[in-house]
Structures are given as C-alpha cells and as structure tokens.
C-alpha cells in the first residue's frame with residue numbers, strides 16, 4: 001500500500017488495549033483521518049447535544065450505545081470527509097451490525113475496509129490500565145498501578161484532586177470487558193473470514209506496538 005489514498009483500517013481490541021493512542025499516531029503520521037466514535041460521543045456530551053445526552057447513560061454504565069445511533073453518527077461524519085483520504089477507525093465497528101453498515105457506506109464511496117488490526121493484551125493488564133486511570137482537571141493522566149502520583153489522589157503539578165471517570169470504575173470496567181467479549185469479539189471472525197484480520201501484540205512499549213501495527217497494515 002505505497003499509495004495509501006483512501007485506505008481504510010479498523011483497529012479492533014478490548015478497552016484499554018491502546019487503540020486510541022495508536023489510532024491518533026497512525027492518523028498523524030500517515031496524514032489519515034482518525035475516527036473514534038468514543039471521542040465523537042464525548043464531544044457530543046460536552047456540547048450538550050441530544051445525541052450526547054442519549055449516549056451518556058450507556059457510556060457511564062459501560063454498555064454499547066445502540067447501533068442505529070452509532071451508524072448515523074459515523075455516516076454523517078464520513079459524509080463530510082474526502083473519500084480519497086485514508087481513515088483509521090478506532091472503537092468502531094463494535095458489533096457485526098455496525099461492521100455490515102460500514103461495509104455498505106464504504107461501498108457507496110467505491111472503497112472497502114483494507115485491513116483490520118486486532119490489538120491483543122491479557123485482560124488483567126487491561127483491567128489495571130483502565131480502572132487505575134486517574135486524571136487531573138488540567139488533563140494529566142496517572143495510573144495508580146503503573147504511574148501513580150506522589151500523593152495518593154492529587155495531581156503532582158497542581159495539587160488538585162484527581163478524577164476517576166465513571167466509566168473507569170472497576171464494576172464498569174468489568175462490564176466493558178464483558179461487552180467486548182460478547183458483542184465485539186464476533187468481529188474477529190467477521191474480518192478473519194474475509195482475509196482482513198492481522199493480530200498485533202499490544203502489551204509492550206507503545207513504540208514497539210506502533211511498529212508492529214504499521215507492518216500489519218502494510219505501511
């Protein structure tokens with residue numbers, strides 16, 4: 001894929017596996033659009049739109065937002081984009097119905113998913129990565145297991161109390177991991193049977209994972 005115009009890559013993987021970090025970097029370095037439905041939903045929540053309001057209770061509970069809502073959101077978002085530009089999807093599709101809808105939308109633009117990278121790491125690691133996350137109001141992110149602040153519960157820079165997001169609470173994280181296994185893992189077979197799935201070990205250093213991801217998507 002030397003000429004990557006219009007290439008479509010899907011990042012698949014459990015919550016906490018690093019799809020966001022890797023997706024942002026892939027987009028930035030290849031000049032592709034990075035489309036994260038989680039980010040689009042969080043932006044809608046911050047803007048206080050009806051969509052944001054509807055999504056909130058699902059997100060806080062760690063459940064999936066209904067397929068029709070997500071599919072409309074993605075369709076609208078893609079509609080405003082240049083189909084000649086590469087795109088990396090992160091956190092979408094999350095169900096077989098969403099994957100089928102994506103195939104339909106892309107077909108309408110004369111393109112298709114070119115590769116799906118399945119990022120993999122053991123569930124206990126993912127559980128600690130997400131449930132241990134704390135952030136300062138200024139945006140600095142800590143992890144109580146891997147990167148704790150000096151004083152428990154407070155930002156090293158500003159002394160402000162750290163925030164533990166509703167969807168990062170242990171019970172909600174358990175739900176999110178279970179939702180991946182039940183609703184999203186069937187996509188592994190969906191893309192594998194189409195010859196599009198590449199597995200990427202995602203437990204190591206961010207740079208190593210990125211290199212493996214680039215190789216996996218043929219860049």
Ligand code: AMP
Pocket residue numbers: 015037038039041058059060062063064065066070090091092093094098167176
């Ligand atoms: P993420 O940042 O990708 O982990 O998404 C955060 C939350 O947004 C998820 O736990 C879901 O509640 C919701 N969400 C994001 N993307 C989707 C999607 N493709 N389908 C359904 N719900 C989604």
